[in-house]
Amino acid sequence: MVKLPQSETKKLLAIHGWSGVLLGLLLYAVICTGVAAVFEDEIKDWSSALPTRAAAEFPAGLDAAMRRVAAETDPHFLHDLSIWPAGGGRLNLLFHTHETDAKGRPVERGVEYELDGNTMQTVARREGRLDDLGSARRSSALADFLVELHVRLHLPNPYGLFLTGVLGLVMMIAAVTGFLIHRHLIKELFTLRRRRDRLLTARDAHVVAGTWNLPFAFILAFTGSFFSFASAFALPAMAMVAFGGDRDRMFETLIGRTVAEDSRAAAPADLDAVLRDVRQRAGEEPTFISIEHYGRVDAAITLFMEPKRGELTPISYVYSGASGAFLQDKPLLGLQPSFGGQLYALIGPLHFGNFAGPLSKAVWFALGFAGAYVTLTGLLLWTQRRAGQPAWRRMGIVVHWVGYGLPLALLACPYGYFIAVASGADAITAQAIAFLGVAALTFAAVLLLRRHDAIQRAALLASGAAMLGMPLLRLVCGGLGWSSALRAGIVVVPAVDLALLSAALICLLLAARSIRSARALPVREVRAAGWAPGA
Amino acid sequence: MTAAETVLPAASFARRRFWLRTLLAGPLAFAAAALLMLGGTAWLPAGRAQIDNLVLPVVLFPLIWTALFLYALLDARLLRAYGVIVALLALHGALIATRLWK
Numbered sequence: 044m045v046k047l048p049q050s051e052t053k054k055l056l057a058i059h060g061w062s063g064v065l066l067g068l069l070l071y072a073v074i075c076t077g078v079a080a081v082f083e084d085e086i087k088d089w090s091s092a093l094p095t096r097a098a099a100e101f102p103a104g105l106d107a108a109m110r111r112v113a114a115e116t117d118p119h120f121l122h123d124l125s126i127w128p129a130g131g132g133r134l135n136l137l138f139h140t141h142e143t144d145a146k147g148r149p150v151e152r153g154v155e156y157e158l159d160g161n162t163m164q165t166v167a168r169r170e171g172r173l174d175d176l177g178s179a180r181r182s183s184a185l186a187d188f189l190v191e192l193h194v195r196l197h198l199p200n201p202y203g204l205f206l207t208g209v210l211g212l213v214m215m216i217a218a219v220t221g222f223l224i225h226r227h228l229i230k231e232l233f234t235l236r237r238r239r240d241r242l243l244t245a246r247d248a249h250v251v252a253g254t255w256n257l258p259f260a261f262i263l264a265f266t267g268s269f270f271s272f273a274s275a276f277a278l279p280a281m282a283m284v285a286f287g288g289d290r291d292r293m294f295e296t297l298i299g300r301t302v303a304e305d306s307r308a309a310a311p312a313d314l315d316a317v318l319r320d321v322r323q324r325a326g327e328e329p330t331f332i333s334i335e336h337y338g339r340v341d342a343a344i345t346l347f348m349e350p351k352r353g354e355l356t357p358i359s360y361v362y363s364g365a366s367g368a369f370l371q372d373k374p375l376l377g378l379q380p381s382f383g384g385q386l387y388a389l390i391g392p393l394h395f396g397n398f399a400g401p402l403s404k405a406v407w408f409a410l411g412f413a414g415a416y417v418t419l420t421g422l423l424l425w426t427q428r429r430a431g432q433p434a435w436r437r438m439g440i441v442v443h444w445v446g447y448g449l450p451l452a453l454l455a456c457p458y459g460y461f462i463a464v465a466s467g468a469d470a471i472t473a474q475a476i477a478f479l480g481v482a483a484l485t486f487a488a489v490l491l492l493r494r495h496d497a498i499q500r501a502a503l504l505a506s507g508a509a510m511l512g513m514p515l516l517r518l519v520c521g522g523l524g525w526s527s528a529l530r531a532g533i534v535v536v537p538a539v540d541l542a543l544l545s546a547a548l549i550c551l552l553l554a555a556r557s558i559r560s561a562r563a564l565p566v567r568e569v570r571a572a573g574w575a576p577g578a
Numbered sequence: 579m580t581a582a583e584t585v586l587p588a589a590s591f592a593r594r595r596f597w598l599r600t601l602l603a604g605p606l607a608f609a610a611a612a613l614l615m616l617g618g619t620a621w622l623p624a625g626r627a628q629i630d631n632l633v634l635p636v637v638l639f640p641l642i643w644t645a646l647f648l649y650a651l652l653d654a655r656l657l658r659a660y661g662v663i664v665a666l667l668a669l670h671g672a673l674i675a676t677r678l679w680k
Binding site: 051054055058208211212215216219220264265268269272273276277278280281283284285293296297299374376377378379380381382383384386387390 | 626
């Protein structure tokens, strides 16, 4: 139980409410997309699975493929190389170099190859600035759309990151003040009064979900605002103050240099042999490979690994990029373990929930879903209590539109994506059109339906129908069938289809229950549940 | 003195305090958190890996800002809150200036 004077509690309650109301809708968008983005890898696999799958994510034969695409690449870009599994059984190889633009600002440009991880054939090739390459990846476009909305709300850098950083801070304020204003914390974890007063029941549901979710909301807000601010503002400012504006020197200090500079040319080491060695040493599979100074004597291959069993933070292994000799294992930051490095290494697993495979991801999904529910119900409570004032009534319309329209608009994206892929159209544009089109339609529906319960029911019905049709559409548009997927060992395809069908069923059952209870209520009471005048 | 004359200055005073509080909790608290983060590199210990003074302030920046924001809003004495935050700004601003002009 938190004991505070009444005046302090009032102040905190005002801060809690206003922090949510001012930026709550944007925060809701970030949370909703974040919930889906927990399964980013699974969405990539599900939406664009290649028909066959290699046994390992970095299969044997990668070395030959790397040399082949290096020979096809302008030597200007053969400076650094990043290799990572791109979803659907693909491997991305990105050769890139540091440049400055016309205004003297640092930019990175490169050439990216998308390979079929089984055949090692090039599926796609892209060239340009790294910022632009990310938005041109068609195979992972569906997951990328969600992640972009989550990370920077599709705004240009650094403004989008800065805004989501501020949203993270707002969520932290709401979580901290939410904790402090609870006068009976334990009691409120279990208090749900189901009486005929709908507002009281809704308030209780908000408090119960919010109270259970408080620690998680705090962790997500803290780690999320760190990610946004670190790249948008903190690291560039740190480079300016502590390293005289030299970003390369700052990253070298933070990450740690293991090989002394030597720019003489040298044949690259056998990457397949390095992969065999690291698997033996670590007992885990790499998640990302970075090769600095490709084709030079001072080349260094860093392999980022999954955390070992029972551990939260991963370590990386460094090899000579010229001889292939093992050099050392190290934390993500610095050359030896440190408090700061450990703290930094914890932030990723805590934000993404990927520390214990699908189980922790499922828990993070559920807690994130509860966070979205708390944000939406908080906004609904705030606007419904003030529905007598015209300005808050208009705000109520917007809250209903975003609250129920955003999930529907997100569910429309796969429709745009699959139809575009099947018809040869641009998938990135198609899913954006589907998103905006459904957003516009839901706005019209909110204005038409006017009543909270009717809007909620329509949203449940439409969401259920959208998820029910999605696996079918994927199949019709040339997606992998269940039997082919299972034969190739691609379990994620039927798993996501089944998850969608289950979620659809839940939505439709909830909608049916809502319809039954609406029929049971007297007409006068149904009308009283509305937020709009005359509803 | 009429009732209107006594009420108006009080309302105006409250409005002024509201905006002063908003200025302190918004831009000033954010600037203080940012300078504390950057200035912290000068006085935090570097640790075994020589990176703690660089990593900790960046990682803890959201917590620093949240603490300063809530303090700026909750301290009953507005002048004292201004004193604390302006002192943090000045101290870390000076630390950063000495590093930039070294």
